[in-house]
Amino acid sequence: MENHTIRIKDIAAKANVSTGTVDRVLHNRGRVSEEVRERILKIAEELNYKPNVLARALVSKKIYDIAALIPDPAADSYWQAPKAGIGKAVEELKQYGIRVTEYIFDPFQVNSFLQEAEKVTAAAPDGILLAPIFHRQSLPFFTQWQALAIPVVLFNTQIPDYQPLMYIGQDSYQSGFLAGKLLHYGCPDPATFVVAHIEEDILNSSHLLHKEQGFRDYFASQATTGAYQVIQIDLQSTSETAIARQLDQLFADVANIRGLFVTNSKASIVAEHLQRRQRHQVHLVGYDLMEKNLHFLNQGVIQFLINQNPKGQGYWGIQGLADHLVFQKLNNPIKYLPLDIITKENLQYYIEADK
Amino acid sequence: MENHTIRIKDIAAKANVSTGTVDRVLHNRGRVSEEVRERILKIAEELNYKPNVLARALVSKKIYDIAALIPDPAADSYWQAPKAGIGKAVEELKQYGIRVTEYIFDPFQVNSFLQEAEKVTAAAPDGILLAPIFHRQSLPFFTQWQALAIPVVLFNTQIPDYQPLMYIGQDSYQSGFLAGKLLHYGCPDPATFVVAHIEEDILNSSHLLHKEQGFRDYFASQATTGAYQVIQIDLQSTSETAIARQLDQLFADVANIRGLFVTNSKASIVAEHLQRRQRHQVHLVGYDLMEKNLHFLNQGVIQFLINQNPKGQGYWGIQGLADHLVFQKLNNPIKYLPLDIITKENLQYYIEADK
DNA sequence: TTGTATGCGTTATCAC
DNA sequence: GTGATAACGCATACAA
Numbered sequence: 001m002e003n004h005t006i007r008i009k010d011i012a013a014k015a016n017v018s019t020g021t022v023d024r025v026l027h028n029r030g031r032v033s034e035e036v037r038e039r040i041l042k043i044a045e046e047l048n049y050k051p052n053v054l055a056r057a058l059v060s061k062k063i064y065d066i067a068a069l070i071p072d073p074a075a076d077s078y079w080q081a082p083k084a085g086i087g088k089a090v091e092e093l094k095q096y097g098i099r100v101t102e103y104i105f106d107p108f109q110v111n112s113f114l115q116e117a118e119k120v121t122a123a124a125p126d127g128i129l130l131a132p133i134f135h136r137q138s139l140p141f142f143t144q145w146q147a148l149a150i151p152v153v154l155f156n157t158q159i160p161d162y163q164p165l166m167y168i169g170q171d172s173y174q175s176g177f178l179a180g181k182l183l184h185y186g187c188p189d190p191a192t193f194v195v196a197h198i199e200e201d202i203l204n205s206s207h208l209l210h211k212e213q214g215f216r217d218y219f220a221s222q223a224t225t226g227a228y229q230v231i232q233i234d235l236q237s238t239s240e241t242a243i244a245r246q247l248d249q250l251f252a253d254v255a256n257i258r259g260l261f262v263t264n265s266k267a268s269i270v271a272e273h274l275q276r277r278q279r280h281q282v283h284l285v286g287y288d289l290m291e292k293n294l295h296f297l298n299q300g301v302i303q304f305l306i307n308q309n310p311k312g313q314g315y316w317g318i319q320g321l322a323d324h325l326v327f328q329k330l331n332n333p334i335k336y337l338p339l340d341i342i343t344k345e346n347l348q349y350y351i352e353a354d355k
Numbered sequence: 356m357e358n359h360t361i362r363i364k365d366i367a368a369k370a371n372v373s374t375g376t377v378d379r380v381l382h383n384r385g386r387v388s389e390e391v392r393e394r395i396l397k398i399a400e401e402l403n404y405k406p407n408v409l410a411r412a413l414v415s416k417k418i419y420d421i422a423a424l425i426p427d428p429a430a431d432s433y434w435q436a437p438k439a440g441i442g443k444a445v446e447e448l449k450q451y452g453i454r455v456t457e458y459i460f461d462p463f464q465v466n467s468f469l470q471e472a473e474k475v476t477a478a479a480p481d482g483i484l485l486a487p488i489f490h491r492q493s494l495p496f497f498t499q500w501q502a503l504a505i506p507v508v509l510f511n512t513q514i515p516d517y518q519p520l521m522y523i524g525q526d527s528y529q530s531g532f533l534a535g536k537l538l539h540y541g542c543p544d545p546a547t548f549v550v551a552h553i554e555e556d557i558l559n560s561s562h563l564l565h566k567e568q569g570f571r572d573y574f575a576s577q578a579t580t581g582a583y584q585v586i587q588i589d590l591q592s593t594s595e596t597a598i599a600r601q602l603d604q605l606f607a608d609v610a611n612i613r614g615l616f617v618t619n620s621k622a623s624i625v626a627e628h629l630q631r632r633q634r635h636q637v638h639l640v641g642y643d644l645m646e647k648n649l650h651f652l653n654q655g656v657i658q659f660l661i662n663q664n665p666k667g668q669g670y671w672g673i674q675g676l677a678d679h680l681v682f683q684k685l686n687n688p689i690k691y692l693p694l695d696i697i698t699k700e701n702l703q704y705y706i707e708a709d710k
Numbered sequence: 711t712t713g714t715a716t717g718c719g720t721t722a723t724c725a726c
Numbered sequence: 727g728t729g730a731t732a733a734c735g736c737a738t739a740c741a742a
Contacts, residue, residue: 007719018729023721031727054409054450055719059734095409171704178700185658186540218700303540338704341696344572345533347528349693362735373713376738386711410735414718 006047014047015040026051053327057096064325066100066318067125069116070106078265078288078310079107080085082155085314090324093322095272100318101125110134121278127321129314131156135204155313155319157207168335170315171194175306175339176211176261179285180218182304182341183259186283190227191258193219195249198235198243211263235269243277247273259283268292271301289342298346307340307350325354361402368396369402381406394674408682412451419680420512421455422480424471426462426488433620433643433665437510440669448677454481455673465489472496479503482676484669486511490559508675510668512562516676521675523668523690530584530661530694531616534640535573537659538614538694541638545582546613548574549605553590553598553621563592566618602628614638623647626656644697644706652699662695662705 008026010018017036024032025040073080083102090100106112113134120128121144128145132138132154142162145152155168166233176195183193194213212232219228233250237243238327245268249256260282262270267286274282277295284302286293288310296302316335323329342350363381367374372391372442379387380395387395409526413676428435438457445455452476452570458475461467468489475483476499483500487493497517510523510601531550550567567587574583588605592598606612615637622641629637630651639657641648651657671690678684697705 005719008721019720020722020729020731021727022617024728027721033727036727052413052450052719054413055734056721057720057734058407058409058413058736059721061721061734126720174703178698181698181700183607186543188541214579253619257533336704338695339701341698341701343533343536343696345536346694348529349691359737364735374736375713375738376711379712382737388711391711406736410718411737412718413720413734414736414738416737667741678726 005052006049008049008054010048011040011043011049011262014043050271052095057326060097063097063099064322065123065125065327066098066126066127066129067103067120067123068100068318069103069105069120069128069130072104072133078108079131081310082314082317085311085316086129086318087314088311089315089318089322090098092263093318093326096322096326098318098322098326100129105305107133110137113137120268121145121148125150127325128152129317129321130154131139132159133157133205133289135159135206144209145347151321151324153317155317156308156310157205165324166317166331166333166335167317168320169337170308170339171336172207173209173214173217175287175308176214176216176263177218178212178306178339178341179261179304180215182285183261183283184219186303187258189258190224190256192229192231192254192256193232193259193261194254194257195228196235196262196270197233198262198264198269199237200234201265208263215261216243217310244273244276248277251277251279257282259285262286264288265290265293266294266301267305271296271299275299275301276302289347294347294351297342297347300344305342307342309337309340312337358630361404361406362407363404364394366385366398366402369398370707395455396413403413408451412681415452417678418452418454419482420478420480421453421482421484421676421680422458422475422478423455423669423673424458424460424475424483424485425669426486427459430641431462432645434486436665437509437669437672439530440671441484441673442669443666444526444670444673444677446525448673448681450517451681453673453677454656455484462488465492468492476500476503480505481681483507484672484676485509487514488512488560490514490561495656505680506676508672510672511665512560512609515561518688520679521686523671523673523675524692525663526691527562527565527695528569528572530642530663531569531571531618533569533661533694533696534566534616534659535570538616539574539577539583539636541658544613545579545611547584547586547609547611548614548616549609549612550585550587551590551615551617551625553617553619553624555619556593563618570616598624599628599631599706603632606632606634611636614640617641619643620648622657622660623651626651626654630654644702649702649706653696655699658698660697662697664692664695667692 008019008022012022021032022040025037068086069080070082073083086100103116105116128150150163153166154164158167195215197208200208216230218310219230233322234245260270265288267284271284285304286302286305293305298306320331323331363374363377367377376387377395380392397600423441425437426434428438441455458471461470483505506520513522550570552563555563556568571585574585589597590601602609615625622639626639641657642661643663648660652660675686678686698710
């Protein structure tokens with residue numbers, strides 16, 4: 001009864017060669033006769049050899065440098081969470097030689113992104129984690145990095161027509177679909193629902209359009225179709241009260257609005273307005289556990305938040321890169337994180353959740 | 356610039372002793388003069404020494420035997436998931452010397468539990484993971500195992516007045532509270548809501564009573580209190596159609612029932628009845644992603660399921676034991692898993708979720 | 711009471 | 727082309 005896990009030594013013995021030779025074929029370093037090579041490969045296969053990761057990490061002095069190209073949390077606090085997730089992954093993986101250098105850009109300054117991306121290229125890291133919020137501007141870098149054979153993991157925003165090593169994030173379309181369900185369930189009677197985009201460059205943000213499409217399709221898919229109307233509004237805060245004015249106008253123009261769906265993490269801006277105008281009959285669904293959102297969730301102004309699990313996105317992004325670089329494990333190229341439904345009553349278990 | 360992580364050798368050099376001596380004080384094996392002992396401890400502290408887990412696991416031939424005392428999935432398929440979670444954790448931890456032996460008991464046979472628990476005691480494992488669904492019968496074993504200094508981790512069911520190494524599971528009370536919210540949000544008008552316990556020995560299952568209490572308290576906490584009535588029903592299926600009869604009786608006796616809350620994983624039993632009787636206006640909330648439940652979730656008969664994350668419970672249970680046994684890491688004694696809200700539209704991301 | 715030597719499985723550097 | 731062999735950091739049997 002062979003109980004012990006089989007090691008390089010075992011396959012060396014079985015093949016009548018030394019461990020050095022086995023190692024050379026297992027790592028494709030050549031300098032091995034074809035005949036021996038095939039024999040060893042076959043035996044390794046038969047014995048179902050699995051390298052001991054611990055021993056490998058212990059002996060390997062190789063440091064894997066990963067560049068994390070992420071927006072500045074100081075400019076938009078949403079990005080605190082992915083940063084925290086990255087930190088958590090680093091903590092777990094540093095003993096395996098994973099190092100992460102962060103390149104922080106201003107999410108409102110394209111130039112800042114371009115600068116930092118250039119730095120990343122110059123640093124020639126072993127892997128790149130990136131939130132490609134500037135769609136168009138990201139594309140040339142992808143081709144650069146591809147040419148340099150640097151694996152890239154994307155999170156937060158999916159980029160059509162580009163296949164990274166991995167994408168980590170949510171299915172935007174389905175999350176909009178879910179938002180439709182949540183508003184509909186709380187208001188089954190015929191009504192008008194509003195999709196609100198806030199302070200976004202919509203045309204450069206296809207994922208927000210996917211959310212809107214999912215939302216519209218939910219209502220279109222209901223049997224009693226026609227009873228629901230979905231309209232869209234694009235809120236830009238050029239001045240302090242600009243958004244308030246736009247919303248007042250909306251409610252003046254459109255009758256029977258019973259629900260609003262905010263497609264990014266800024267539902268609190270709408271919530272504040274609803275509360276001030278005492279529009280208790282209007283339900284509100286948004287994204288992300290931002291402090292301000294939580295305030296209005298607890299007040300009952302926001303009914304549900306869909307958690308994009310931003311911390312998990314950072315965490316799994318680094319993990320995915322590590323799987324590729326050190327563990328040679330291949331993952332599914334798309335990792336959709338769950339669409340967590342957060343309400344006042346289950347919030348507490350998500351704010352301290354680790355992953 | 357000292358960059359490398361500090362090792363036993365480093366502190367040995369600094370203390371002018373050998374690595375063997377340092378090792379002896381670090382592991383409290385005695386045979387070291389008090390003077391040297393203190394010096395070493397102080398230096399280790401100063402240098403912030405952290406043992407290299409990899410090297411330790413590599414060299415240690417110690418096998419940690421963990422006994423998992425769990426109900427038979429064949430008797431109640433709910434228990435498949437914790438079993439799968441245990442398997443996943445074992446897969447990740449076996450290279451650290453973690454072995455798990457499963458002791459499977461019939462969840463409907465107290466004697467079966469007693470037998471298996473005795474076996475566990477006889478096996479004298481290094482740790483125990485247990486779903487204590489037989490409350491009273493578990494208690495004497497806890498004292499036995501405590502006397503033997505075997506760490507115990509509980510999952511699924513919290514036991515009052517007993518402090519295990521860790522409890523993994525949900526906050527039953529809060530999940531009932533959440534169920535109240537979900538039914539109320541979908542039916543804000545005055546109505547009657549029913550708490551249904553199915554095929555359970557209620558008096559021996561305090562966690563179900565906690566769910567009921569949370570549910571009741573939700574409605575009691577609403578401003579418009581008095582508008583909602585909450586009643587309880589205990590469904591026992593002595594015969595094929597017994598439950599159908601009880602439910603028919605319920606709807607005959609009580610007017611204006613708009614929602615049902617099933618406190619265990621058997622909401623599908625109620626769902627089947629609601630569908631047959633075409634009671635579309637009655638909402639249904641239950642627990643767990645059982646195949647039958649998913650069927651009715653997709654049919655729209657069940658509106659929401661609260662996911663107890665049973666796979667995660669098994670997974671984190673073993674992880675918690677491993678943290679204690681091999682990594683010497685101390686965890687919070689209570690790990691409440693999130694109350695995941697599952698609906699048709701976000702289901703897909705939970706059925707294949709890994710943890 | 712203390713120090714030395716050996717091995718865990720893998721990698722990498724040498725000689726041959 | 728191939729096979730010894732030394733290291734990685736830690737644990738431990740044994741020698742001193």
